[in-house]
Amino acid sequence: MPDEFGLLKAKLSDRDWRMSSLYFVRDKGGNKALFERWASQRQFWRDQWYLNAIVKGRQLGLSTEIDLEMLDACLFNSNTRCGIIDRTVADAKKKLEIAKFAYDNLPDVLKEHIPLAKDNTQELEWANGSSIGVGTSHRGGTLQILHVSEMGPIAVEKPDRAREIVKGAFNTVGIGQMIHVESTPAGTGGEFHDIVQRAEAAQKQGRELSKLEFKLHFFPWWEDSQYRENPNVVVIPANLIEYFEELEKKHKVKLDPSRRAFYTVKYNLLGPDDIFEEFPSVLEECFKSSIEGAFFKREMMKMRSDGRVGPMPHDPSRKVNTFWDIGHHDPNFIIFHQTDGVRHRLIDCYENDGEGLAHCVTMLKERKEKHGYDYGTHYGPHDLSNTDWSSDENKSRKEIAASKGIEFEVIPRVSQIGDAIEAARRMLNMTWIDESKCARLIQCLDNYRREWDDKRGTYKRDPLHNWASHGASATMTGAMGFEPEMKPRKSRDRSSSTSPWAA
Secondary structure, eight states, X not given: OHHHHHHHXXXXXXXXXXXXXXXXXXXXXXXXXXXXXXXXXXXXXXXXXXXXXXXXXXXXXXXXXXHHHHHHHHHSSTTOEEEEEOSSHHHHHHHHHHHHHHHHTSOHHHHHHSOEEEEETTEEEETTSOEEEEESOOOSSXXXXXXXXXXXXXXXXXXXXXXXXXXXXXXXXXXXXXXXXXXXXXXXXXXXXXXXXXXXXHHHHTOOOOTTSEEEEEEOGGGSTTOOOOGGGOOOOHHHHXXXXXXXXXXXXXXXXXXXXHHXXXXXXXXXXXXXXXXXXXXXXXXXXXXXXXXXXHHHHHHHHTTOXXXXXXXXXXXXXXXXXXXXXXXXXXXXXXXXXXXXXXXXXXXXXXXXXXXXXXXXXXHHHHHOOOEEEEEEOGGGGSBOTTOSSOOBHHHHHHHTTOOEXXXXXXXXXXXXXXXXXXXXXXXXXXXXXXXXXXXXXXXXXXXXXXXXXXXXXXXXXXXXXXXXXXXXXXXXXXXXXXXOOXXXXXXXXXXXXXX
16 A cells, blocks of 8 residues: 555665664574564664774674674665675675575565675675675775674784785775774784774774774673672672772773673683683773683782782882894894892883884884993893894904993793793793883784684694784793892882882
C-alpha cells in the first residue's frame, strides 16, 4: 500500500534505524539474533571520525559494528569499495562472514533490489558496484572504507607487513573517506602504538583534527554491562584492593563490587601481565603488557609491578657508566647506568642512526657538561675493533674513541646469545629505570623477542633482528661486562634521597 511504502522508505532512509533494526548476527551461542548494539558500539557510532584508532579489550563488538557499517554502506550506496585486513586471511574471512550472514538474512524484497553479483569467501560484490574484499593487505585500486583488525599484533609479529599496510593500504583510501584501525594492545612499539600515541597527543591538546589525522577511541572493559560477577563468591586479594583504590583516586574510575569481582576472576586466570592486554581499565595500561615471545617479558612486568619504572634522577655522588651497541649500518644505542654495586639505575639513553663513533663521543661530552655526568666505565661490544665506517682514519673504533678521551672496556662476543640474555635478565631483576629519559629503551626491552616461524606456527629460539635489538644489545653488553667495584664510600644523608638504594 502507498502509505506502507512511504513508511518503509522513511525507515530505510534512516541509517541509524537500519543498523538497529535490519541486520541479524550470530550470538555467542551461534544462534541467529537481531543485531542490538552494546554501549561500546553505540558510542563508536556516535563518535567516529574519518580516521579512527580504536584501542579496546576483548569481546566488545567493535569489529562486528564496523563490518555491519561497511555492509550497510555497500547496500545503500553505489560503487562503494570496502576492504578488511586482519592478522591472517582466515581471520579476515571470518569478518566477511559477518557481513554475508547479515545480508543473507535480509528481507527478500531488499535482496531482490540489491542482488549479489559475486559471492565467495574473499569478496562480496553487489549489482550496484559496491563490494567488500578481504586480505592481509590492500594496495591496488581505491577504497572508501578500510577496516584493519588486530593491528597491534600484526605490528609486533610482522612489522614489515604493518609498514606495508600504512604505506600501501592506507593510501588506497582517499581524503574524506574512512579508515578504522582497531586492536587489543601488544607491546610498546610498532605502527599501531605510534598511531595511538599521535592520536592521544592530539586528544590531549584538544584541538580540531584534520581529515588526515586519527581520532583516538578507547573502550575499557568496565564500560560493558556484561562484565560482572557475584561478589559474594570472590575473594579480592590485597594487591587488587590497592589497584581498585588507585583507579578511583588517580583516574576517577569507581568500580562497583560486581565489577571488582569480575576483574579479580580474570586476573587470577590471566595473570598480572595479560590482564592489561585483555581487560585494560585505563588507556595507560594498554601498552604495559609485554608481547608474546619477548625475552624480557617477565622481568619488565615485574619491574612495573614493583614500581621500578618511574623518575630516576641522576645521583651526582656516583659514577655514570655507559653500555653500548654500535651499528655499522644500524643505529647506535647508549645506556647511562649507575649502581651501588648490587642495584642498578638506568637513568638515560641515546640512539642515533647514520652517525659515526666520533659523533657519539661528542654527545657524551655534551651530556657531561649539561647533566654533570661523572663517567666511570664505558662498556662496548666486540665490534669496537672494527674500523669506523664514517671516519677517513684507518683506525678501529676503540682507537678513535681513545684519541678523543673515551677508553672502552671491550666485552668479548659470546658464543651463545642465550648467555647474554640470561645475564640481562639477572641484571633487570635488580634494576630501576627512568620512564621518561629511557622511554626508547623500555620499548626495546618490551619488544625484543624471538623470531616467528610461519611454517611451524611457533617462535624460533633465535632473536628477531629489528629496531628493538639495539637497546636490548646495549643492555646485554652492560650485563655481560659490568663488575661492581665495592669501595667504601663517605656516609651521606639517605633520608631525603630518591635513589632506589636509599631505603
